[in-house]
Structures are given as C-alpha cells and as structure tokens.
Amino acid sequence: MKSNSEGLIIDGVVAYIDRDNIDTDQIIPTEYLKSIKKFGFEDYLFDGWRYKDDGKLGVTKDERVIDENFILNKNPFNESKILLTRDNFGCGSSREHAVWALRDFGIKAVIASSFGDIFYNNSFKNGVLPVMLEKKEIDFLFDQTQQKVLELSINLQKKEINYGEKTISFNVENHLIDRIIYGLDDVDITLKEKDKILDFERTRIEERPWIFK
Amino acid sequence: MKTLYDKLWEEHHVTQLDSGESLLYIDRHYLHEVTSPQAFEGLIKKNLKPWRLNANIATPDHNVPTTRGNNFNSESITDEISKIQVVELDKNCNKFGIKQFDIESNKQGIVHVIGPELGFTIPGMTIVCGDSHTSTHGALGCLAMGIGTSEVEHVLATQCLKVSKLKNMNVRFEGEVDEHVSSKDIVLYLIGQIGTAGGTGYAIEFSGSYISSISVEGRMTICNMAIEAGAKVGLIAPDNKTIEYVKSKSFLDDDTFNQAKEYWKTLKSDDDAKFDKEITIDVSKIKPQVTWGTSPEMVLNYDEPIPTVFDTKDENKKNVELARDYMGIENETKLSDLTFDKVFIGSCTNSRIEDLRQAAEIVKGKTIASNISEAIVVPGSGLVKEQAENEGLDKVFTDAGFIWRDPGCSMCLGMNPDQLKPYERCASTSNRNFEGRQGYLGRTHLMSPIMAAYTAINGTIGDPDEI
Numbered sequence: 001m002k003s004n005s006e007g008l009i010i011d012g013v014v015a016y017i018d019r020d021n022i023d024t025d026q027i028i029p030t031e032y033l034k035s036i037k038k039f040g041f042e043d044y045l046f047d048g049w050r051y052k053d054d055g056k057l058g059v060t061k062d063e064r065v066i067d068e069n070f071i072l073n074k075n076p077f078n079e080s081k082i083l084l085t086r087d088n089f090g091c092g093s094s095r096e097h098a099v100w101a102l103r104d105f106g107i108k109a110v111i112a113s114s115f116g117d118i119f120y121n122n123s124f125k126n127g128v129l130p131v132m133l134e135k136k137e138i139d140f141l142f143d144q145t146q147q148k149v150l151e152l153s154i155n156l157q158k159k160e161i162n163y164g165e166k167t168i169s170f171n172v173e174n175h176l177i178d179r180i181i182y183g184l185d186d187v188d189i190t191l192k193e194k195d196k197i198l199d200f201e202r203t204r205i206e207e208r209p210w211i212f213k
Numbered sequence: 214m215k216t217l218y219d220k221l222w223e224e225h226h227v228t229q230l231d232s233g234e235s236l237l238y239i240d241r242h243y244l245h246e247v248t249s250p251q252a253f254e255g256l257i258k259k260n261l262k263p264w265r266l267n268a269n270i271a272t273p274d275h276n277v278p279t280t281r282g283n284n285f286n287s288e289s290i291t292d293e294i295s296k297i298q299v300v301e302l303d304k305n306c307n308k309f310g311i312k313q314f315d316i317e318s319n320k321q322g323i324v325h326v327i328g329p330e331l332g333f334t335i336p337g338m339t340i341v342c343g344d345s346h347t348s349t350h351g352a353l354g355c356l357a358m359g360i361g362t363s364e365v366e367h368v369l370a371t372q373c374l375k376v377s378k379l380k381n382m383n384v385r386f387e388g389e390v391d392e393h394v395s396s397k398d399i400v401l402y403l404i405g406q407i408g409t410a411g412g413t414g415y416a417i418e419f420s421g422s423y424i425s426s427i428s429v430e431g432r433m434t435i436c437n438m439a440i441e442a443g444a445k446v447g448l449i450a451p452d453n454k455t456i457e458y459v460k461s462k463s464f465l466d467d468d469t470f471n472q473a474k475e476y477w478k479t480l481k482s483d484d485d486a487k488f489d490k491e492i493t494i495d496v497s498k499i500k501p502q503v504t505w506g507t508s509p510e511m512v513l514n515y516d517e518p519i520p521t522v523f524d525t526k527d528e529n530k531k532n533v534e535l536a537r538d539y540m541g542i543e544n545e546t547k548l549s550d551l552t553f554d555k556v557f558i559g560s561c562t563n564s565r566i567e568d569l570r571q572a573a574e575i576v577k578g579k580t581i582a583s584n585i586s587e588a589i590v591v592p593g594s595g596l597v598k599e600q601a602e603n604e605g606l607d608k609v610f611t612d613a614g615f616i617w618r619d620p621g622c623s624m625c626l627g628m629n630p631d632q633l634k635p636y637e638r639c640a641s642t643s644n645r646n647f648e649g650r651q652g653y654l655g656r657t658h659l660m661s662p663i664m665a666a667y668t669a670i671n672g673t674i675g676d677p678d679e680i
Contacts, residue, residue, distance in 0.1 A: 021409055023645070034294040092645060
C-alpha cells in the first residue's frame with residue numbers, strides 16, 4: 001500500500017472473476033487447511049481454477065499444470081492487487097486461510113456486491129479490504145474490464161474508488177478501515193478492558209453458575 | 214419487545230468499545246485440529262494463557278481417518294501432514310490443560326455432535342468455534358457462531374468476541390410434513406427460496422408449529438445449515454423438548470439444573486418482538502429436496518426438471534451454465550436421470566442417531582444398487598456409533614452393502630482419505646455441494662439421510678415413498 005497526501009491508496013490492474021457465490025472452498029480447497037502455519041498459501045489461491053491438476057500441500061506452482069486461461073495466470077493480472085467479483089464472495093466455511101491465500105498472493109482489496117459474513121470479518125484482521133458496491137456499479141466495472149485492462153485506485157481514508165474522472169464511494173465502518181491502516185491487534189485492544197471482563201465474569205458466575213461447572 | 218437474539222446479546226454484553234463494536238462474553242469455546250494451531254501459536258507468542266480453561270472443549274474431527282479400528286492413536290495416522298495437525302492439537306491441549314476428547318476417546322466425534330450430546334452445550338450460552346457450522350448449537354437456544362482463527366486466538370486470550378450486532382430475522386415453518394420429508398428438506402427448501410446470501414447480516418430464529426413438532430436433533434440440522442442461507446447465527450427458543458434433551462445429557466446436579474431451567478424458560482422472543490425480516494413457509498407442500506448444482510441454493514424438489522440456461526433469467530445464466538458444466542449435466546433433464554457412484558451418510562448436519570435410524574429404515578433388508586461403488590455411513594461421534602450398534606443399525610447397513618465407519622467429518626469435506634475421485638457423483642447428507650468439496654472434480658448432490666439411503670438402494674434419485 002502506498003500513501004499520498006490524501007491517504008492510503010491501493011491501486012493497479014484489476015483481476016476479475018465473473019461469478020456469484022465464490023465460496024471459501026474455491027478460494028482455497030480443504031487440502032491446504034492441513035498447514036499449521038499462517039503464511040505461504042499464495043500458490044494455492046483458487047487452486048481448482050488455476051491449475052489443471054490436483055494439488056497437495058507443499059507442492060508449489062512450478063510443479064503444477066497451469067491453466068493458462070485463468071485470469072490470475074495471465075499477464076498483467078498475475079500481479080493484481082485488486083480482485084473484482086460479484087455477489088456473496090467468501091460464503092461458506094469460516095477458514096481464515098481464504099484471506100491468507102488472497103493476502104499471500106498479493107491481493108489487497110476485493111470488490112464485490114456482497115460478502116459472506118465470516119469472510120468479511122476475517123479480511124480486516126489480515127489487511128485485505130473488502131469493498132462492497134451496488135450491483136449496477138459492479139456491472140459497470142465488469143463492462144470496463146471487457147474494453148481494456150482496468151486500472152483502479154482505492155483511497156482507504158476517503159472510502160472511494162477513482163477511475164479516470166469517475167469516483168465511486170463505498171461504505172465501511174471506520175474502525176475496520178483503521179484496522180487495515182494501522183494493523184491493529186484485537187487481543188491487545190480487548191485486554192485493555194480486562195477489568196470490565198473480570199467484573200462481568202464475577203457477576204455471571206454468581207447469577208448463572210451452571211455455565212461454569 | 215425483544216427477540217431471543219436480543220436477549221442473548223444483552224445477557225452476554227460486556228462493554229461497548231470506542232470503535233462501536235461490542236465485547237460479548239463467551240461461555241463455551243469448541244476447538245478442533247484445523248483452525249486452532251495458528252491461534253495457539255499466537256497465544257504462545259504473546260505469552261498468554263487461555264482466559265478460562267474450562268470454557269474450552271477440544272476434539273479432532275476434520276482430518277481423522279474413519280477406518281481406525283482398535284488401538285489407533287494420533288501417531289497412527291498415515292497421512293503425515295494430517296498427523297502433524299492432530300498431534301499439534303494433542304500437544305496444545307496438554308500444554309495448556311484443555312479438555313480434549315482425543316482420537317483414542319470413545320467420546321471423540323464431530324465437534325458439533327459431541328458438544329450437545331456430552332452436555333457441554335446448554336441453553337442460553339454463547340458458543341463459538343473456528344467452524345462455520347457452529348450455528349448448529351443454536352438449536353438449543355444458544356447464540357452460537359463460527360469464527361476465524363484470529364478470533365479463536367482472541368477468545369482463548371480474552372474470553373470475549375469483538376462483534377457488531379446482527380439484524381433479526383424470523384423464519385416460521387408452519388404445518389405438517391409428508392412421511393419421508395425431514396428437517397434437512399425443510400432447510401434446503403428455505404435456502405432455495407432465500408438464496409445463500411439471503412440471511413447475510415442476520416441472526417435467523419426458526420419458529421412455528423413445525424419446529425415445535427420436531428426433535429432437538431432435527432432442529433440441529435436446521436440451525437446447522439443457517440450458514441448455507443448466509444446467516445452465521447441460527448437459533449430456536451428452548452421448550453420442554455429441549456429441556457428434556459439437555460436433562461438426559463447433563464452433568465449438572467439437580468439443584469443447579471432446576472435453577473438453570475427457570476432461566477431457560479425465559480429464553481424466547483417476546484410476542485411483540487420486532488424482527489427486521491419475517492418469512493413464513495408452509496411445510497406441508499415441501500417434497501424431498503435434492504441439490505443439482507454447485508451452491509446449496511441450487512436445489513429442487515426431487516422430481517422437478519433441472520434448470521437450463523434457456524429457462525433462467527439473464528443475471529443467473531452464467532451461474533447455471535458453470536454449474537451444469539461442472540456437475541456433468543448434459544442431456545439429463547431430471548435428477549432421476551443421473552447415475553450415482555457413491556453415497557455418504559454423515560457430517561455435522563446428518564450424523565446423529567435419528568439420522569441413522571431414518572436411513573436404516575429405508576435400507577433394511579435391501580441391497581445397494583450395482584452402480585454404487587461405495588456407500589459409507591460415518592456416525593457423528595463415538596457415542597452415536599455405540600448407540601447405533603446397540604440398536605443393530607450397523608448390521609442393517611453392512612448387510613445392505615454399506616461400509617460402517619469410525620466418527621469424523623469424513624467425506625463432507627474430504628480432508629481425510631474419504632474422498633470422491635474426479636467426476637464421481639455422490640448422494641450426500643452433508644451441507645455443501647461446492648466444486649471439489651468432496652474431492653477434486655467430485656460431484657455432490659445434497660439431500661436428506663432418507664433420500665441418500667433411497668439413492669443407495671435404487672441407484673438413482675426417486676420417490677422414497679416407493680420403497
């Protein structure tokens with residue numbers, strides 16, 4: 001991410017996948033969930049679509065049969081930081097590995113008309129920005145991808161996408177944006193409330209003792 | 214004025230943070246081998262310990278083999294990578310002193326099956342687990358949801374979840390169902406109606422005369438698949454059936470139980486509660502449901518024609534085309550035209566004793582069709598397996614040609630050796646028909662245990678009333 005006088009920017013070529021309901025099993029299949037690490041998932045992003053063979057954890061991109069037609073295998077999309085897709089992206093399982101795979105590949109923002117709830121939450125914890133736009137704006141952007149290599153610039157603080165003369169605003173809660181900008185750690189933030197949690201717990205043990213048996 | 218969700222939210226609300234999010238106190242935290250290692254690693258890096266040890270219950274389920282037999286332990290797993298993960302859970306639980314029903318325990322099983330059956334899930338709790346099907350526990354009147362690994366670490370460290378409040382939806386199921394229609398059909402039908410994003414941003418409460426009429430296990434199947442309707446929370450108000458169920462599993466002493474019971478009776482939406490969205494469905498018209506495509510919303514009555522691009526609205530044509538192509542649907546016009554290769558009865562959706570009884574009823578005295586190369590039954594837990602064996606259900610299945618397995622998630626997601634081969638077509642009681650879900654290029658059709666059992670015997674989809 002780079003910074004200019006007006007705030008943090010994610011920009012560049014937009015890779016696009018014209019499908020609804022891309023579930024987390026497509027973003028990263030279960031095989032790779034056997035890893036006990038939090039990094040190193042870049043070669044397994046969209047594994048089922050990116051390759052023409054079945055993969056295994058530990059087998060790298062260079063050892064696989066690449067599907068040259070898949071967008072992330074094509075120049076210049078293989079270096080995209082922005083992914084454009086449609087409705088309900090990241091539905092399905094709670095696997096944070098889906099966000100880790102996007103992040104490790106280099107995707108910093110996903111633009112869609114809606115997202116799975118758990119995926120949406122997981123994204124902000126790993127520096128990936130989910131951008132929700134109206135369907136007609138998504139249609140417009142897809143139209144543009146058919147005419148040329150689409151390049152966009154996303155301004156995080158202003159919450160807007162700049163495309164030539166056009167500006168598309170998006171909504172996202174400030175605290176979520178802050179998490180991406182500052183890379184905040186939730187555990188540290190919550191532990192500042194330690195006394196409140198302890199108080200709450202003490203009362204609860206008294207009032208609902210069966211929970212603590 | 215308040216919904217059940219509102220009440221559970223307020224009951225567990227610790228504080229509101231400057232960000233506007235809330236800290237919710239978490240009563241129960243379930244852990245399994247796949248989404249916990251990185252969370253434990255984070256905890257260790259921060260030099261922290263679990264906030265409240267006895268809130269946590271662990272079991273390995275996702276990638277354990279289901280052909281374990283006797284004297285099997287974590288080290289016996291032949292897939293070296295799976296073994297590392299299961300051994301890692303053993304190590305982390307030992308290190309911190311977390312209660313684990315490990316691979317050698319007769320109580321090991323799918324985390325969402327063992328929680329309620331061992332009395333660790335009781336009404337009014339907040340429950341989380343690094344697994345989206347945690348919504349299952351909502352069937353007992355819990356606020357239960359799946360979380361990511363960062364949140365697993367957060368809950369271990371703070372006993373709280375940082376969340377924003379969801380909207381309220383009420384789905385009323387009214388009426389009586391036909392003999393071979395089960396709760397799986399009802400929830401699949403709902404998903405077909407509202408779509409896999411229909412419940413996004415909502416906590417869905419399921420209510421109505423149908424919900425009252427079914428067992429707690431049937432209710433678990435419905436809440437389990439709330440996530441397939443997009444809702445990470447599904448919940449059902451506890452009633453006498455719930456209390457009886459909980460009593461039969463409870464390790465609480467009588468006094469504590471009775472005290473709890475009085476509180477549980479207050480856990481229901483007020484008559485004048487405001488929901489942001491309300492849906493009423495007449496269940497009496499619902500036929501057995503079977504999915505045809507690669508999303509749970511691509512679901513039909515078993516005898517309906519499979520959609521083609523010609524009879525689909527423009528905006529959906531591409532989805533239908535891609536799904537038909539992946540599923541290998543060419544000239545077939547109906548689900549009954551498809552030939553099946555495998556049958557899977559199991560998963561956190563449908564591996565409880567009631568599911569196995571329903572399937573066994575169909576299978577009894579019959580033999581699986583010649584085109585079915587493998588039909589497996591994977592009980593949800595060691596206790597379900599034991600109960601089924603006591604009832605002789607294992608024999609019913611094996612006599613018919615099914616394979617009777619040890620508990621685990623198994624072919625629901627194919628992380629263990631139970632997988633489809635490319636292009637194999639499977640009648641499955643699991644919850645997701647996503648591409649590759651049950652194995653590379655495998656084709657999954659979701660259905661009830663009754664319909665899966667029927668398909669095993671008949672070789673194709675059909676009317677289970679005919680058996």
